[in-house]
Amino acid sequence: MSAADPRASRARGVIALLEQNCTVCMLCVRECPDWCIEIDSHTVTLPADETHRRPRTEAVLDRFAIDFGLCMYCGICVEVCPFDALHWSPVAEYAATSSAGLVHERDRLSSWEPTVPAPPALDLHAAVDDPGPRRATGRS
Amino acid sequence: MLDRPVSLPTPRVGQPPERGPIRLDLSWGGRDWTVWMVDVGLACCSVEVMAAALGSGASREAGELVHADPGAPVDVLVVSGTCTDVLAPAVRRLWKSLPAPTRVVSFGACSNTGGPYWDSYSVTKGIDQVLPVDVYVPGCPPRPQALLQALSLIDDAGAMP
Amino acid sequence: MSTLASAVAAAVAGATMHEGFGPVTVDVPRERWRDGLAAAQTAGATFFDLLTAYDDAPAGLAVVVHLATPHLRDHLLVRTVVPDAIRELDTATGVYRGAAWHERETHEMFGIDFVGNARLDPLLLGADLGAAPLRKDFVLAARAARAWPGEKDPSDQGGRPRRRTVPPGVPTDWPEAGS
Numbered sequence: 001m002s003a004a005d006p007r008a009s010r011a012r013g014v015i016a017l018l019e020q021n022c023t024v025c026m027l028c029v030r031e032c033p034d035w036c037i038e039i040d041s042h043t044v045t046l047p048a049d050e051t052h053r054r055p056r057t058e059a060v061l062d063r064f065a066i067d068f069g070l071c072m073y074c075g076i077c078v079e080v081c082p083f084d085a086l087h088w089s090p091v092a093e094y095a096a097t098s099s100a101g102l103v104h105e106r107d108r109l110s111s112w113e114p115t116v117p118a119p120p121a122l123d124l125h126a127a128v129d130d131p132g133p134r135r136a137t138g139r140s
Numbered sequence: 141m142l143d144r145p146v147s148l149p150t151p152r153v154g155q156p157p158e159r160g161p162i163r164l165d166l167s168w169g170g171r172d173w174t175v176w177m178v179d180v181g182l183a184c185c186s187v188e189v190m191a192a193a194l195g196s197g198a199s200r201e202a203g204e205l206v207h208a209d210p211g212a213p214v215d216v217l218v219v220s221g222t223c224t225d226v227l228a229p230a231v232r233r234l235w236k237s238l239p240a241p242t243r244v245v246s247f248g249a250c251s252n253t254g255g256p257y258w259d260s261y262s263v264t265k266g267i268d269q270v271l272p273v274d275v276y277v278p279g280c281p282p283r284p285q286a287l288l289q290a291l292s293l294i295d296d297a298g299a300m301p
Numbered sequence: 302m303s304t305l306a307s308a309v310a311a312a313v314a315g316a317t318m319h320e321g322f323g324p325v326t327v328d329v330p331r332e333r334w335r336d337g338l339a340a341a342q343t344a345g346a347t348f349f350d351l352l353t354a355y356d357d358a359p360a361g362l363a364v365v366v367h368l369a370t371p372h373l374r375d376h377l378l379v380r381t382v383v384p385d386a387i388r389e390l391d392t393a394t395g396v397y398r399g400a401a402w403h404e405r406e407t408h409e410m411f412g413i414d415f416v417g418n419a420r421l422d423p424l425l426l427g428a429d430l431g432a433a434p435l436r437k438d439f440v441l442a443a444r445a446a447r448a449w450p451g452e453k454d455p456s457d458q459g460g461r462p463r464r465r466t467v468p469p470g471v472p473t474d475w476p477e478a479g480s
Contacts, residue, residue, distance in 0.1 A: 005285065013283070030451035030468070034256055035444075041455040059455035068278035069252040069266075093289035095277040099268065102252065102278050226427045259443035261434040262426055 009117035012073045013092035014104075015066055016112035021085035024059035028077035028086060036070035037077060039063065064109060068094070069102035089115040160208035161215070165197025168292045175215050175291055176208055178238070180231055182221025185248035185281040189220045192284035216243050216291065219273075220281075222250035222257060223264040232270045243274040243294050247287060252276045305344050305370065306377045312340035324367070326378040331390065334381050338366065338396040341379055345370045352393060352403035354383075354411045356437040361385050362411055366393060366400070383413055392417035410435040444471045 024041045040063035047055050078086045089112045096102050104112075161176040174197075179189045193199055198206045217235055235244065246267050249255030254265035267273060277290045306325040310316045315330045316337060329337035346368035357363040361384040369376035383390050392415040393400035404415040405424050412433035415421060432439055449471070452462045467473055 007283075011283075024455045026451060026454065029453075032450075034258065035447065035450055038450045039453065041453075042458045043455050057456075067253075069276060070249060070255060070258060071278065072249055072256040072280040092279060092283040092286045095275050095282075095286060095290035095293055097275055097293060099252065099266070099273075099276055102276055224425075226425070259441050261430060261439070261441075265443075 007090050009090060010088065010120075011090035011092070012075060012088050013090040014068070014088075014094060014112050014115075015071075015078060015109065016087045016089045016116050017064060017106060017109035018085050018087065018113055019061065019064070019106060019110050021081075021083040022061055022064070023083055023085075024061050025082065027080050027082065031076050031080045033074065033076065034070045034072055036067040038065045038067075061106065064106040065103055066109060067103045069099055087113070087116040089113075090117065091115045157210045160210045160212040162193050163198055163206040163208065164193055164291070165199075166288055166291055167197070168288045171295075173295055176213060177216040177218055178214050178234075179218045179220055180234065182219070182223055182227070182231075183250060185220035185250065185279075188279075188281045188284050189218055189247060189287060192287045195284060196288075214238050214242050216245055216294065218245045218247050218287070219251045219267045220247040222255070223267050223270075224262045225264050226262070228264045228267075228270045231267065235271045244271060245275045245277060245287070245290050245294070246273045247277045247279075247290075248282055249278065249280045252278065255280060303375060303377060305341070305346060305375045308344040309337060309340045309346075309377065309379065312344070313337045324376045324378050326365075326380050328380050328382075331381050331383060331387070334364075334393075335391045335396060337379050337381070338368075338393055341368050341377065342396055345375070346377065347371060348373070349393075349397035349399045350376075352400050352407060354407050354413060354435075356411070356435065357382060358437050359385075362388070362413060362436070364390055364407070364413065366397075368397075388412060389414045389416055391415070394418055409433070412436065440472050441470075 024039065026039060029037045029039050039061070041059050041061050043057045043059050045055055045057050046052070075088065078088055091112065161178050164175040164177055166173055166175060177193075179186060179193070181189065193205055217238060219231065223231055235242070244267075246252050250257060250263070251267040254260070254263050257263040258265050264270065268276075275290045275293050277286050279286055303325045306318055306327050309327045310318045313327075313329050313333050313336050315333060317328045319326045319328065327337065327341075348369040348371060350367040350369060352364065352366045354362050354364045361382045363380055363382050365378055365380045367376065367378055381390070390413055392404060394404065394415075395417065401418060401420060404418050405421050407413060408415060408418075408421045409424050409426055410433055426434070444467075449467050451468070452466055454462065457463060465473065
């Protein structure tokens with residue numbers, strides 16, 4: 001960050017939610033040792049259309065809340081999410097004047113996303129414009 | 141950052157304190173102000189409070205904590221660490237011994253809600269069970285900068301000189 | 302094989318030896334507890350590290366002592382099982398004075414009476430707890446009383462969860478709050 005605040009970009013300050021990735025699998029809720037994540041949701045049935053021959057159900061997120069008063073910043077929820085919907089942000093300054101003010105609902109959790117640093121390079125010695133691993137094309 | 145050992149007073153049970161509140165010279169959000177704080181250092185969070193105190197203004201220049209005399213006015217009581225049910229009455233007694241309007245900062249998950257020990261048979265589920273808290277600082281432990289931001293919230297409320 | 306542990310197992314009738322994780326464990330019958338500790342001390346384990354217990358239900362409470370030789374060249378665990386119906390064990394302080402504090406804590410947390418140790422006063426817990434909290438039959442009340450957020454499923458449609466599931470270790474035989 002700066003010479004006066006040499007905070008590592010991997011510092012665990014607050015957890016950000018990338019809502020478009022969340023499929024409401026509930027894994028983060030179940031694995032949190034402190035029970036500080038609460039999710040409310042419901043399912044909708046989408047009818048068959050040109051690309052889907054059969055109707056299908058999809059989970060819709062109603063409420064996603066993390067109680068940072070309970071959170072011990074273990075990172076299990078971030079690690080276990082199969083869809084990378086939760087990310088660490090190094091921002092640590094969000095004290096509140098009430099206990100309820102430490103419960104971040106989905107809008108506030110989503111608002112931390114811009115503060116999430118870019119992931120480290122795949123290979124520390126890679127060239128700057130390395131495109132990364134090649135996508136499999138099905139051909140040898 | 142300090143590169144030599146710092147002498148910290150040894151607490152003794154039942155004795156009146158040898159030193160008074162700790163001076164914090166703070167700079168946050170474009171303004172500077174001074175706070176006199178007492179830290180109830182119950183567990184690991186107190187290390188971060190110490191880091192905040194040793195990194196601030198006058199203490200950083202002196203290379204050690206700057207204390208007022210015992211009995212000097214206290215602006216902020218910081219509760220940092222896990223409070224057990226057996227210890228809670230002592231913390232409350234300490235808070236009651238300070239003249240109003242001492243503000244209370246709950247620093248860290250354990251003093252906010254009991255934190256990872258919320259299900260324990262011996263832990264008080266948040267220091268706000270025994271005394272009123274003005275600011276809650278999340279973290280396990282919170283960064284020293286989080287304490288500065290929390291104290292700026294108190295300053296916003298106009299309670300600080 | 303540890304010669305220290307072999308010497309202790311040989312000296313005490315009814316003792317058995319187990320190699321598990323870490324140091325070798327010598328199990329002695331409850332009546333031979335003092336003999337087992339004295340044999341270990343005679344065999345060279347003069348350094349007393351700790352005495353603690355764990356709830357080995359349904360056999361009872363297992364009391365474990367960790368001992369070592371000077372300069373920690375060798376070490377072992379000496380263990381015995383105290384059945385729930387008895388809850389008594391000879392004090393180790395006759396052999397190792399340092400066990401006094403450990404027995405005081407183990408008494409408070411597990412409810413074992415160490416016969417011969419006169420200073421089993423409460424150490425860490427308030428008097429109103431009323432039970433030994435580290436026994437398996439001490440219910441973790443907070444987790445039993447609070448609804449587990451992971452119980453919900455999107456297919457519940459926002460209503461009450463269809464099945465009552467809890468993570469492992471949380472008691473399910475408590476009455477629902479408010480009933």
